Amino acid sequence: MTTLIINGESRSVAASPDTPLLYVLRDELGLNAAKYGCGLGQCGACTVIVDGKAVFSCVTAVTVLEGRAVTTLEGLGSHDAPGPMQLAFIAEQAAQCGYCIPGMMMRAQALLNRDPHATDEAIRAELQPHLCRCGTHMRILRAIRRAAEETRPKAAESRTGR
Amino acid sequence: MRLRFVLLVLIAIGALGGTAALLYAWESPIPPIDPRSFGAPDRALVRRGASLALIGDCATCHTAPGGVPYAGRLAMPTPFGTIYSTNITPDPETGIGRWSIQAFMRALRSGVDREGRHLYPAFPYDHFTRVSDDDARALYAFFMSIDPVNSSAPSNALPFPLNVRLTLAGWKLLFLRQARFVADPSRDERWNRGKYLVDGLGHCGACHSPRNLLGAEKASAEFEGGEAEGWRAYALGRYSQSPVAWDEAALTDYLANGSHPLHGTAQGPMANVVDNLAQVDPADVSAMAYYLASLGKSEGRNKSERVPFGPGRLPQAAGAQAATPSIPSEPGGAIYATVCASCHEGDRPPPLGGARLDLSTAVTDDAPANLINLVLNGIPAAGASARPIMPGFGDVLGDRQISDLSNYLRTRFAGRSPWDGLAEAVAEARGGR
Structure with a gap:
């Protein structure tokens, strides 16, 4: 039995310890946002956030994550109440087939949490492990910039109390 | 009076010496x-x-x-x-x-x-x-x-007196032997070409030889292994700790293509070297390999068979991953079996399958730096070439887990005793990036 904190909630996982986190999320917990792309940690579609860092859930066995905090795309917002990152991707229509997008959003979120003022260069470098074959790269970049702008603490506004 | 005279003489000698040094x-x-x-x-x-x-x-x-x-x-x-x-x-x-x-x-x-x-x-x-x-x-x-x-390059950030370039004349006096290459007539032309390139422009020893406290290569320890940008530059020739002894064919292949099935993939600063060598005259690369092979062969362990490990290796239904071998109780072994083995014990050939760790110098070498770097950062995709790649696990595994894993691999695949100072080495590798 492995215990994980999934999107803020403590969950006990019955799967055998060698099961990749991705299978646990999708098959056992019904969290289907993270996608199975290559199963080799090489395409990024399965990316989730573990303790603040973007990791490939397909090559991460649950046993090494005992007690750690996992955030999936479901943790960023729901269909009815999308979070800022999701709203930005919708606004920029950054998905074509969309298979790679959940992973992209998770890594982008981890980056913005760490550095709300991430430069274009930093965003590009950060997203290097993610493959998209539809080719919406420029829209993806715009969406991440938009999410950054909308979630960034606005110094001037907070001073005037809005 | 007498003291003043002695002082004056000393000052004069000092001034003369200083002038001579300056000249x-x-x-x-x-x-x-x-x-x-x-x-x-x-x-x-x-x-x-x-x-x-x-x-x-x-x-x-x-x-x-x-x-x-x-x-x-x-x-x-x-x-x-x-x-x-x-x-x-x-x-x-x-x-x-x-x-x-x-x-x-x-x-x-x-x-x-x-x-x-x-x-x-x-x-x-x-x-x-x-x-x-x-x-x-x-x-x-x-x-x-x-x-x-x-x-324009920014100014160097060096402490006094190293920021005074004249001090380098002293360094050169001690360590720089200015001499053009002289061919050894008892060797053939290809060997001489290889040695000329390896010792000269190729400057292989700059990384693959240890350096002294003043940053000069130890002439008496050529190719006994050195360090470059947080990576171990392995010992070459008879000092090599590769489980399989290098030969000319393997060296040629590795230098020209950046990887060899029995030796793994060039990493760190060496990745740049092989990227460059892939574009030069193949005859020059082959001459370098010929010369390097003449440096002598390590004993190696010459393992041709995979270390048997765990039960079946049938791929899972998902297709890409192999079944996990039985999970050892020790923490490092459990990490290996659950995280690493699906690629490294699978039946997929490289570049999609993992390298054979029983053949890895990263595991046998006296320094753990390269293994730690690989576990932390993986192997990034190298441009357009079809070299192996590996995801990094630095964001998944904690320092303790990486230490446990490294020492498990060390004892299991190299049959050697655990590394000393591994925790410090992991912390240092993390800090360096």
Whole structure:
């Protein structure tokens, strides 16, 4: 039995310890946002956030994550109440087939949490492990910039109390 | 009275000595040339120079991340401080556009720039001193043919007295043996070509030999293994700790393609080297391999069979991953079995399958640096070439988990006792990136 904190909630996982986190999320917990792309940690579609860092859930066995905090795309917002990152991707229509997008959003979120003022260069470098074959790269970049702008603490506004 | 006399004599001796040292250390400027005086470049000479520049890995240091090749500005951390590489494009103001061939040759082989300033030995003139006149001319023709870029290097961040370049004359007196390469008549032409490239432009020993406290290569310990940018540069020849002894064929393959099934994939700074060697005359690469193979063979363990490990290796229904072997109770073994084995114990051949860890020098070597770097950062995709890649696990595994895993791999696959100071090495590797 492995215990994980999934999107803020403590969950006990019955799967055998060698099961990749991705299978646990999708098959056992019904969290289907993270996608199975290559199963080799090489395409990024399965990316989730573990303790603040973007990791490939397909090559991460649950046993090494005992007690750690996992955030999936479901943790960023729901269909009815999308979070800022999701709203930005919708606004920029950054998905074509969309298979790679959940992973992209998770890594982008981890980056913005760490550095709300991430430069274009930093965003590009950060997203290097993610493959998209539809080719919406420029829209993806715009969406991440938009999410950054909308979630960034606005110094001037907070001073005037809005 | 007597004391004053002694003092005066001492001061006089000191002044004389200082003057003598200054005279010794002093190098005169070489007059600038008019950059417009160049005629049309000799295309064949330029081509040869371009290939030689790749063997010398010139662009590797003389290019900043994301910068124009050869325009310099790369920050090079050394144990003494940070040195910035210079602009070696033919820009008249910030590059070498006003350098004559004599100035270029002096810089290359004696470590003195056109203005007469001593260069820091981060520039490996202790190797380049062996370069022939002909090759130096070809290099010069190549550098003068590339597009000039206006780019000045930031000032070096070195403490006193190292920031005084005249002190380098002392370093050179101790460690620089200025001599062109002399062929060994008892060896064939290919061997001599290989040695000339390995010892000279290739400057292999700059990383693969240990250095002393003053940053000079230990002449008595050539190729016994060194360090580069947080990576271990493995020992070569008979000092090699590779589980399988290197031979000429393997060396040729590895240097030309960047990986070999029995030896793994070039990583860290060596990845740049093989990227460059992939573009040079194959005859030169093969000569280097021929010479390196002549350095002697390590004993190796010559394992041709995979270490049997765990039960079946049937792929799971998902197709990409192999079944996990039985999970050992020790923490490192459990991590290996659940995280690593699905690729490293699978039946997929490289580049999609993992390397055989029982053949990995990263596991057998005395220094754990390379194994830790690999676990932390994986193997990034190398441009367009079909080399193995691996995801990094630094964001998944904690320091303790990485230590446990490393020592498990060490004892299990190399059959050697655990590394000392592993926790510090992991912390250092993390801090370095």
